[in-house]
Amino acid sequence: MTVANINDIATHTGLSNATISRYLNGKPYVSKEAQLAIDMAVRELGYRPNASARSLRSGRTGRVVMVLRDAYHPFYAALLAGACRAAASVGYDVLVQQNHAEGWHSDRLTQLVTTRGVDGVILTTDLDPWSEYQSALSGIPAVTCDQALSDQSLPGVFIEHYQSTIEGLSHLRERGARCIACVQAPPADPCSSSDIRSAAYHDFAAQNPDTQIELVSIEDDLVHSGYVMLDALVHRSTPVDAVFSGSDDVAAGLLIAARERGIAVPGQLRILGFDDQPIARTLEISTVRQPVRRMGERAFELVHSIIHGENRFGADRLRVPYRLMVRSTT
Template identity: 30%
Template structure:
């Protein structure tokens, strides 16, 4: 957290001069005043007196930070959170970070300047040591995303176990060369999924085909590119684990258009049980997350912290998932042999 000394140093002026500006006292030139105000803005500095005054205010508003609202998983999560928050007398504002570290911090400033009472973070862009100081301004709860060292409530599913079970399912369907497809590799959640995937391969003595795996796939169009990458460079791939139903749908669509049989030539697993996964032909095997339950618990935990700041701030709430097996992985030969 920035201090008055930090402001003075950045502005190149004395602590006394900074104090005069903060307390609206005379004998400070306009030029110096602007330098100090600019330094305060750059550092995100809130004077103690202002902070005390702001902390006494209530906005009855909760900010929910998410990567993008166009992802159906986050859209459903927000809808459930808004309903639950309304029951507690709170309104929700949606803050799209687009995976930007700067945007994430800009939105956390809403908490620091008391424009919101609390924050829900469904993804993480910055390291914990960057986020932690904002807890001085109000409660933060993580939903979906999680990080071991964060001393805040975390509501999530066991993503390592879900990825492990999905991969074991692909292997049980006869897949021996499986591509791992994710939207990134720099978050704890992403690491957990990959750990589960690799554990399944290791248990079944299968290799990790790193060259056939990608960490940039997010949208349907990315899924189409993933399939063409496999077709052109790694045709031995017979199974694909994806971290998104959107990506899985793109893989399935492009594979079918290319004349591949899904799942006999290529089995595909998605994630999140979006409606898209059920409407695809063939329908997509996926992981179902208890979105409504996680959303309800997240809002409840946050509101109870607002009511009682001494409430347990580091408890984890881990929910169970379901592997929904559909036609994108049920190979005809194996079904016939059942």
């Protein structure tokens, strides 16, 4: 006998394993004496219930998976941190899958889900051939976080990308901008957040003929990407007088480059970021604040409540508030 199991506790206390199980799971109908005996036996034999056996029988694993592009990206890292915090507080564990990393196969998620390795899924990014995952994900509680997927039927947490984008653009225009470069990652999915933003750019331009919108695509939204992008923006035939970046890091890179070139911010160039990462506060960059960590928490709470069949939020789609933070770059 290498490790004590529930039957060892049963024989040691003279009770049956059913009673042990009831007590350890906090169910009623266990006498005071039985409880004490069990406590003592558990401590004495160092008994720990076997997680696999438990979840085999109960059908619950106490685990969820969060799918993200790259754990190193600050936006996803914040989502993950939030989800882990929320999960820990109710005894759940979070498992990570990076779908943009080398070594990722499209069926890793499917595998995990169909083998019942997790109780739920949090999607923070588009899954490329959505059809490939659809059937697997329809059999398990799954929520989206920030990204609106093709399948709009999935519940999820999100911010109003359309409204917040309009508000950001209006702010830049109020501050005198008439040629705004909008920087963001290439749209991956017809309903992704970047496409919602694109729609907002379009509508805004239509309603404000005096203001020009330039779309700029970017690969990695890192500080460096913004840093190397500045020259291209100001050395155009019609130089831009404002940049609305989908990422604070890119905005930071632009600001740093602008300072080095002696370009006045916000006099000559207005810069507006998105997210309100710590670097935006440090560099006094105006930005649209998203409570990213909280979005991760909410996403977990949502999937958790669905797992337990008690959606305490009432709504399937949770809106989290955004807020325009006006600082020194606009």
